[in-house]
Amino acid sequence: MYKGVNDTDPEQRGTPVGRRVFLGTLGLGALGVLAAPKLQSGLEGLLGGAADQDPTGLTGLLPNGGGFRYYSVASSVPRKNADTYRLKVDGLVDHPTTYTLADLKALPQTRMVRDVQCVTGWRVPDTPFEGVRLSRLLDAAGVRPTARAIRFTCFDGTYTESLTLRQARRADVLVALRMQDKDLGHSHGGPVRLYVAPMYFYKSAKWLSGITVTDEVRPGYWEERGYDVDAWVGRSNGRDDEPTS
């Protein structure tokens, strides 16, 4: 018997701590999912407070650290300024128009302060947006009776969005030139982006360069990849966030 015991590898005996750590990690993961709503609101408060006093900006990199996240679907996005930027309004309109940045700035501006809600979960409270009401540009172009929808295109060359004509005429839909009371920077979709206050933020196309009036809704970039076309905050994409507008 002595020899037999010696033959078995002593390293194969002992307490199965590895298995316990493995199962414990799985259990903690499951517990984390269950406790997440509570933990998340607590952390958002904590990190939000810390972010206000953080000169390094590192808290912004933590999950739920607050603030915007940068999403681009294109490989690289050209930069446009006051000289090079153009916004084209065409399609089923009587007067196709091309606006420069100065043209847009000369039009009456509307400022709105609402929460921004991303479909992936992050929310930035009380964000001011300022720009020209989309309905004003549509009226100026003279929308034809057969028109039903709008297709938005962007100078990143890839992103597209859509709204029904009815949605596009809402007073809380802007062609935005300013955000957080600053001119829109490149990473936030500047110099001009769409701002659809009542919908998830993917509807607010960055780097807006084209507004085409169409006879039917043509789903946008993410909508072809499974997102809802009618993206009301709290009533679409299977989410129940508090409405933003």
Added chain:
Amino acid sequence: MSLRADTTAGVRRFSRTERWVHRTTAALMGVCVLTAACLYVPQLAELVGRRALVVTLHEWAGLALPVPVLAGLASRAFRADLGRLNRFGPHDRTWLRAALHRDRRHESRPAGKFNAGQKIYAAWIAGATLVMLATGLMMWFTHLTPLVWRTSATFVHDWLALTIGIVLAGHIGMALADPEARKGMRTGEVSREWADRQHSLWRP
């Protein structure tokens, strides 16, 4: 002359299968980490863009991540090492106590083929990978689970990703600091001298 006295001869540490399991797992984990960084860190996201492509790469690399280990279960050597990683003896307690007290002397850190730190790392990273896989699937196939679960899954996925990133950095850092350990994983063999020093209780 006994083998143990010969310090020049190498000692077999990992089989070919085990090394390939490690290699492919490392490569897939690397893809997961890099794509995650490109999705998450604003500066990298801005640099790389191509969000749809990066998401697809991340999803498939994550899905494939457990495959090498599962395939490795067919190997007797791999299963034997899993057994060694699982079992803790009294010497592992000594090792952990020394690690807690930052006692770096080899005599205070007795270890078999794997030391207690490696055992805990292996078990934790295996569990963490499966938690990432499960929460990842909940975010990917959004219609499969109730809404609250998805937000919660995102929360766990994000924070655990950060934790895994830090732990992985430690794992890689320790490998970088120990060329002989890397040689063991690269060629399958380590020097007798290294084995005696780092894994005094290992009887290969």
